[in-house]
Amino acid sequence: MAIHIIDRRLNPGGKSLENRQRFLRRAKSLVQGAVKKTSQDRDIKDVLEGGEVTIPLDGMHEPRFRREGGTRDMVLPGNKKFIEGDYLQRSGQGSAKDSGPGEGDSEDAFRFVLSRDEFVDLFLDDLELPDLAKRKIAQTESEGIQRAGYTTSGSPANISVSRTVKLALARRIALKRPRKEEIEELEAAIAACTDEDERTELIARLEALKAKSKRIPFIDPLDIRYRRFEMVPKPVAQAVMFCLMDVSGSMSEHMKDLAKRFYMLLYVFLKRRYKHVEIVFIRHTDRAEEVDEQTFFYGPASGGTLVSSALQAMHEIVRERFNPSDWNIYAAQASDGDNSYSDGELTGLLLTDKILPVCQFFAYLEVGESGGSAFDLSDSSLWTLYERLRNSGAPLSMRKVSERSEIFPVFHDLFQRRDTAQEKAAP
Amino acid sequence: MTERLFEGADWDFRTLQRITDACEEVALKDLGLDVYPNQIEVITAEQMLDAYSSVGMPLFYKHWSFGKHFAFHEASYRKGLMGLAYEIVINSSPCISYLMEENTATMQTLVIAHAAFGHNHFFKNNYLFKQWTDAEGILDYLDFAKNYVMQCEERYGRTEVERTLDAAHALMSHGIDRYPGKKKLDLRAEEKRAGRRRQHEEEVFNDLWRTVPAGKSKSRSALSVERRRKLLGLPQENLLYFLEKSAPRLAPWQRELLRIVRHIAQYFYPQSQTKVMNEGTATYVHYRIMTQLHQQGRITDGNFLEFLGSHTNVVFQPEFDDQRFSGFNPYALGFAMMQDIERIVTRPEDEDREWFPDIAGKNDVMGVLRDVWANYRDESFIGQFLSPKLMRHFRMFHLHDDPEERAGIRVDAIHDERGFRRVRRELARQHDVGYIDANIEVVDVDLSGDRRLILHHHVIKGSQLNETDAKRVLQHLADLWTYDVALIEVDANDKVLREYVVSPRPIPAAVA
Numbered sequence A: 001m002a003i004h005i006i007d008r009r010l011n012p013g014g015k016s017l018e019n020r021q022r023f024l025r026r027a028k029s030l031v032q033g034a035v036k037k038t039s040q041d042r043d044i045k046d047v048l049e050g051g052e053v054t055i056p057l058d059g060m061h062e063p064r065f066r067r068e069g070g071t072r073d074m075v076l077p078g079n080k081k082f083i084e085g086d087y088l089q090r091s092g093q094g095s096a097k098d099s100g101p102g103e104g105d106s107e108d109a110f111r112f113v114l115s116r117d118e119f120v121d122l123f124l125d126d127l128e129l130p131d132l133a134k135r136k137i138a139q140t141e142s143e144g145i146q147r148a149g150y151t152t153s154g155s156p157a158n159i160s161v162s163r164t165v166k167l168a169l170a171r172r173i174a175l176k177r178p179r180k181e182e183i184e185e186l187e188a189a190i191a192a193c194t195d196e197d198e199r200t201e202l203i204a205r206l207e208a209l210k211a212k213s214k215r216i217p218f219i220d221p222l223d224i225r226y227r228r229f230e231m232v233p234k235p236v237a238q239a240v241m242f243c244l245m246d247v248s249g250s251m252s253e254h255m256k257d258l259a260k261r262f263y264m265l266l267y268v269f270l271k272r273r274y275k276h277v278e279i280v281f282i283r284h285t286d287r288a289e290e291v292d293e294q295t296f297f298y299g300p301a302s303g304g305t306l307v308s309s310a311l312q313a314m315h316e317i318v319r320e321r322f323n324p325s326d327w328n329i330y331a332a333q334a335s336d337g338d339n340s341y342s343d344g345e346l347t348g349l350l351l352t353d354k355i356l357p358v359c360q361f362f363a364y365l366e367v368g369e370s371g372g373s374a375f376d377l378s379d380s381s382l383w384t385l386y387e388r389l390r391n392s393g394a395p396l397s398m399r400k401v402s403e404r405s406e407i408f409p410v411f412h413d414l415f416q417r418r419d420t421a422q423e424k425a426a427p
Numbered sequence B: 001m002t003e004r005l006f007e008g009a010d011w012d013f014r015t016l017q018r019i020t021d022a023c024e025e026v027a028l029k030d031l032g033l034d035v036y037p038n039q040i041e042v043i044t045a046e047q048m049l050d051a052y053s054s055v056g057m058p059l060f061y062k063h064w065s066f067g068k069h070f071a072f073h074e075a076s077y078r079k080g081l082m083g084l085a086y087e088i089v090i091n092s093s094p095c096i097s098y099l100m101e102e103n104t105a106t107m108q109t110l111v112i113a114h115a116a117f118g119h120n121h122f123f124k125n126n127y128l129f130k131q132w133t134d135a136e137g138i139l140d141y142l143d144f145a146k147n148y149v150m151q152c153e154e155r156y157g158r159t160e161v162e163r164t165l166d167a168a169h170a171l172m173s174h175g176i177d178r179y180p181g182k183k184k185l186d187l188r189a190e191e192k193r194a195g196r197r198r199q200h201e202e203e204v205f206n207d208l209w210r211t212v213p214a215g216k217s218k219s220r221s222a223l224s225v226e227r228r229r230k231l232l233g234l235p236q237e238n239l240l241y242f243l244e245k246s247a248p249r250l251a252p253w254q255r256e257l258l259r260i261v262r263h264i265a266q267y268f269y270p271q272s273q274t275k276v277m278n279e280g281t282a283t284y285v286h287y288r289i290m291t292q293l294h295q296q297g298r299i300t301d302g303n304f305l306e307f308l309g310s311h312t313n314v315v316f317q318p319e320f321d322d323q324r325f326s327g328f329n330p331y332a333l334g335f336a337m338m339q340d341i342e343r344i345v346t347r348p349e350d351e352d353r354e355w356f357p358d359i360a361g362k363n364d365v366m367g368v369l370r371d372v373w374a375n376y377r378d379e380s381f382i383g384q385f386l387s388p389k390l391m392r393h394f395r396m397f398h399l400h401d402d403p404e405e406r407a408g409i410r411v412d413a414i415h416d417e418r419g420f421r422r423v424r425r426e427l428a429r430q431h432d433v434g435y436i437d438a439n440i441e442v443v444d445v446d447l448s449g450d451r452r453l454i455l456h457h458h459v460i461k462g463s464q465l466n467e468t469d470a471k472r473v474l475q476h477l478a479d480l481w482t483y484d485v486a487l488i489e490v491d492a493n494d495k496v497l498r499e500y501v502v503s504p505r506p507i508p509a510a511v512a
Helices: A019-025 A029-038 A116-124 A132-137 A162-174 A179-192 A196-217 A253-271 A292-300 A307-321 A343-358 A381-391 A404-415 A418-425 B013-030 B044-051 B064-078 B105-125 B127-132 B138-156 B158-168 B187-204 B207-209 B227-229 B239-246 B252-273 B274-294 B299-316 B328-345 B350-355 B365-375 B378-385 B389-395 B420-431 B467-481
Strands: A004-007 A052-054 A072-076 A109-114 A141-151 A226-235 A238-246 A277-284 A288-290 A328-336 A360-369 A396-401 B038-043 B089-090 B097-098 B395-403 B409-414 B439-445 B453-459 B485-490 B496-502
Touching: A004 B013, A019 A029, A019 B064, A029 A052, A029 A116, A029 B064, A029 B350, A029 B453, A072 B038, A072 B097, A072 B138, A072 B420, A109 A116, A109 A307, A132 B158, A179 A196, A238 A253, A238 A307, A238 B044, A253 A277, A253 A292, A253 A328, A253 A360, A253 B328, A277 A292, A277 A307, A288 A307, A288 B378, A307 A328, A307 A343, A343 A360, A343 A381, A360 A381, A381 A396, B013 B105, B038 B044, B038 B105, B044 B064, B044 B097, B064 B158, B089 B105, B105 B127, B105 B274, B105 B299, B127 B252, B138 B187, B138 B252, B158 B252, B158 B467, B187 B453, B227 B439, B239 B252, B239 B467, B252 B274, B274 B328, B274 B365, B328 B365, B328 B378, B328 B389, B350 B389, B350 B453, B378 B420, B389 B420, B395 B420, B409 B420, B453 B467, B467 B485, B467 B496
Parallel strands: A004 B038, A238 A277, A238 A328, A328 A360, A360 A396, B038 B097, B453 B485
Antiparallel strands: A052 A109, A072 B395, A141 A226, A277 A288, B089 B097, B395 B409, B439 B453, B485 B496
């Protein structure tokens, strides 16, 4: 009898992926709720690692006709002292056994692990940059060139040497073209050979090998591959996000932490959801500087506060690098709200005259001390200023945050997809 | 001395081949087994998890519930709450056994003996499997089912298909024929049948028929109740079959989906009835083969000890007051019974001669066992072959728990002269699917009135349906039936205990 032994280990994995995705799609609202809940008490870095979530069973339940109650008879092993006719006391509740996934009546939650991608996707699913489409449509698109695999025809300039040699090598091995060493070895053997018969035989073999290596070329036109390029439309209208953060002495560690968390989230969101978003980091004390990501999030700094310096810096960068007719410009500012009194006027002017007209969206996040008692007092100078601007019709979004756990809801609130936001507003 | 099959724990594919050959020699020559051709596949842990979530089958249609099971298994496996099985074996011809790559050489020998010969013989020879499953056709059928579901999703939308499958899955345990029908199941013909019917529909389609005025329909009230029930084939306990044939408003593809789910449920039906026997057979076979190989000197003492370690774990039976207890372990009970039969056949005592006059002292162990494996299921097997000695060994006792009884749970019988037969009868009943599954059947349809479908649940021993689940299942049933569905729970005296009525949910407008 023939027995087949098959190695399946190299079969493509992820056979259950499709089913898993269906499950996630079906449980989407539940999972999303769970993701948001879990992410509140986690570090942003941890959030982005994915992890375990728990969803309620309801809705994921697969019902069956099940019987319960009534008189029960059972045969058990391990009798030690009972004899027929004994009565055993019932111990309160009959101990119900744990049931399998999604079985049973219990309100038990269903736990499972989400991968990093699944987690972040779900987390950011209902967020978007407001009004991004507006200018994109208005602008014409230009064509760009992009690598797109290999082709068998093309211009000599585009020959991909490595790919060609790889194919040639495969072909030579497949057709058993004699290697140079083999021929040399044979030649050496012939030279060393004394026996006439053997010599003729070796020479015949050498001839055969040589003929074969002539028949099978080292590189065949068949092997040649060219790099292929494709024209892809490139949207001219692109987005740039300005992140303005106050790092002055009045910002406590807690406040800086909150602001950093907010930006970190923003950063992940933008990187993940939008291909063409540029991000500019500006931090300021009494003077502003453009910094790289690393310095922005982790570099220490302190000093006085002049908010206008940051706005001025942003204005200059816009003028130099981001033409407002080509770019969607967004800005998010985080601060504790303290600003030197004399600077208020200038800040207001810069904002209304220079910044807001070119901005699609301007978000202001005011961070406060833990406990939030500060907010019960009077509003900060910056908040008062911005509120006045907003009331006179400037497109400003403003939120206050004083606890870590508020970061996620506020973030969601700010970047919620507009249509869903409207749906919620008018059910 | 014969050559060793392997040394240490490592194995490669040549080792597997040698092991399989050696096992085959013992299985066919010494034990006289009759098996399907074997196909052995080595898989990874991840693939094992995949297999878990699609009820162990190598291919299956797509459905979210399998994804749910996968997520669940994966989470508990990652946390170390759950170990994976050493193997999975599929009742098909050729018989496919999946082996985990991380098993040691000894474990591979064990699982090859267990699955590729033990289970394989049982699948091929047990009457239930012969009657209800079509080992040659199952893989092709699953392939057909997978493609069919996929096509349906393309044509009618994923939500629609999912809705039908959800409903069918809820009724799966009641989509089984319990009594053999006229002809044997031929799964290969199923695919052709479905194709032919589609073709026929396309050929005879003529839009003109729509315009032909319908004649006066016969008065329905003239049908007597008896006649009506006969026409509908009632009473019918196979709910899926009834819906497939008689639900008034199902589309042909929905009927086909019900049919697929029904066939698959039927395929697994024998397995649920023969857990003890099937595992008992396989465990007995691997034990015999391993011992034989050790005696021949083809397995070292060390490896044999390793085998005995795993074997003992597998056949461990915790006692009822043990934390680990969760009912009878089918491996333990099955293996103990097979060994006990071996003892009765070769070294009977007076008690055995009295209890088992037919087989005691017959001396042909394999002949008797092969006959038992072929002709019994768990219930009849335990009912006939559980010996007093074994009941004493397991110290079995029978508890009767009547909620009405104030004094507590009564010990009804124990492993003594007076109790042997009662304990045995009760244990056999515990393994009777007729007792385990709720007995629900379609009894009538109100054809002249509102087309309400009427089901009865015959309540045994006062054990009624779980309310939440019953309502949900009935909701699915009503959605398929598209009119009201009533489920009446009646006891043995036809007294109505409870009545459920469920109306179908409105179908979303998107149905094309």
